[in-house]
Amino acid sequence: MRAYIPQISNLLNGVWEGLPFLLPEFILTITFLMTIFSGIAQKEKSTLTWCFTFIGITLAGITAVMQRFSPAVEPVFFGMILPDTHGATLKALVSVVCLLFCVFVYYNQPLRKHPKKIDDLLSVLLAIHIGLNLMVVAVNWLMAYITIEMVSIGSYIMVAYLSRNNKQSEAAMKYVLFGTVCSAIMLYGLSFFYGYTGSLNFVDPKHLASLTSMPLPVFIVAALFVLTGIGFKLSFVPFHFWSPDVYQGAATPVTAFLSTAPKVGAIMLLGRFVLAWSQSTVALPMPLFYLLAVVAIISMLLGNLVAIRQSNMKRMMAYSSIGHTGFLVMIILTDAERSFPILFFFLVSYVVMNMGVFMLADYLEEKFGFTEITQYEGLGRSNPLIMGVLTLFMVSLVGLPPTVGFVAKLLTFSAVLNAYESNANPAWLFLLITGAITTVVALFFYFKIPLQAFLKNTNMEPKQSGTMNGLLIVAFLLCLLTLLFGIFPAFLLDLL
Numbered sequence: 297m298r299a300y301i302p303q304i305s306n307l308l309n310g311v312w313e314g315l316p317f318l319l320p321e322f323i324l325t326i327t328f329l330m331t332i333f334s335g336i337a338q339k340e341k342s343t344l345t346w347c348f349t350f351i352g353i354t355l356a357g358i359t360a361v362m363q364r365f366s367p368a369v370e371p372v373f374f375g376m377i378l379p380d381t382h383g384a385t386l387k388a389l390v391s392v393v394c395l396l397f398c399v400f401v402y403y404n405q406p407l408r409k410h411p412k413k414i415d416d417l418l419s420v421l422l423a424i425h426i427g428l429n430l431m432v433v434a435v436n437w438l439m440a441y442i443t444i445e446m447v448s449i450g451s452y453i454m455v456a457y458l459s460r461n462n463k464q465s466e467a468a469m470k471y472v473l474f475g476t477v478c479s480a481i482m483l484y485g486l487s488f489f490y491g492y493t494g495s496l497n498f499v500d501p502k503h504l505a506s507l508t509s510m511p512l513p514v515f516i517v518a519a520l521f522v523l524t525g526i527g528f529k530l531s532f533v534p535f536h537f538w539s540p541d542v543y544q545g546a547a548t549p550v551t552a553f554l555s556t557a558p559k560v561g562a563i564m565l566l567g568r569f570v571l572a573w574s575q576s577t578v579a580l581p582m583p584l585f586y587l588l589a590v591v592a593i594i595s596m597l598l599g600n601l602v603a604i605r606q607s608n609m610k611r612m613m614a615y616s617s618i619g620h621t622g623f624l625v626m627i628i629l630t631d632a633e634r635s636f637p638i639l640f641f642f643l644v645s646y647v648v649m650n651m652g653v654f655m656l657a658d659y660l661e662e663k664f665g666f667t668e669i670t671q672y673e674g675l676g677r678s679n680p681l682i683m684g685v686l687t688l689f690m691v692s693l694v695g696l697p698p699t700v701g702f703v704a705k706l707l708t709f710s711a712v713l714n715a716y717e718s719n720a721n722p723a724w725l726f727l728l729i730t731g732a733i734t735t736v737v738a739l740f741f742y743f744k745i746p747l748q749a750f751l752k753n754t755n756m757e758p759k760q761s762g763t764m765n766g767l768l769i770v771a772f773l774l775c776l777l778t779l780l781f782g783i784f785p786a787f788l789l790d791l792l
Contacts, residue, residue: 327352335415357391467545485521552654596622
């Protein structure tokens, strides 16, 4: 027993040194417990639970911002997490997404009037928030797998929370089954990595060197298996099958959340893995590079081309999300260290645009019952402000000036062009051409909305103008940010 005393002391010291870097997660854990007890205490209303959740997420976001000024230099908690500046920045972004979701839920009448109330939904949100916070700082495959499971299980509950019909139940079941299979495949791939390297710390140069010494077929298969779990959260091709049905079947606030928050965590996890190669003496294996490049190209092509045929608003945004995932993968391939400001800028623009679109789509669905794009006929005359703001979001999603989407894609294309000039790899040229072509293709489905709202001739009577509420005010503020960051992008880039 005495022989283990020094080891126990070292273990406790390792835990104690890492505790200050988990302050946001401690705040979220306490808030999680408070929401459970408040949900039990309140039988009819959920106001107290909502207030606890909003305040807890705000405090967690503030502490994450403070961590940017005192980041960790080396991994803590026995090499499991690295709470550096990048991780703290994305923790703050995740907090913003969760706050927007809270506002979304507060003004969503189907959720507020449902017999289940929103207490449990907010508790699940906090659990997912903890998982995402740990995901963006994970540097160990075991921690990465645990965080992916935390986010996935919470997402399953969110999607199935308000299953009111067979379509929604089917979407939830598809999500669970597909996610379970992807999780099992990822775990099997990690067993290959651990078996050949004896380590799970993917920023360790020895781990990376051991990966390159693996037989090439085994490495490709193992990498494919590991990317299955990450690709499920990012919904890039070929792990995108769940997203259209789930986006359409879930409640709109849940759809907005799933299209943004998990992508932030998953792309950072993938980015850290790619960044680890550039920071070590071992170069990124070319098969892995070409594999990710092909994923980015196919995701951009399939996402944008299939979106043209969609008539349902949420299904169209699902394929739009797949297309944008291709851009995110393309960014991390350029230079993971120097491209982080570009990646963060793209993620901020993506969150602002997507949240704004889904908020307005949810308002139109609640007010008029419209879920199909063709139902927006004539809304530009009766609701010019709402449809004008929605059109501006569409312009930004395409990537046209003077919006934040234009700057995000311009920075992305510049990074890819610089990478092509550095090593003249034809893959960069293919990525650049695909990104440019799919941006043009995006015009054909994003602009269907203003076409229906403003230009479509219709004999239908003008719809009654909707009343202003808090959700619309938040959407208008997001629209203002879309213009502000598009005209003054240095304001956001200087924060990094």
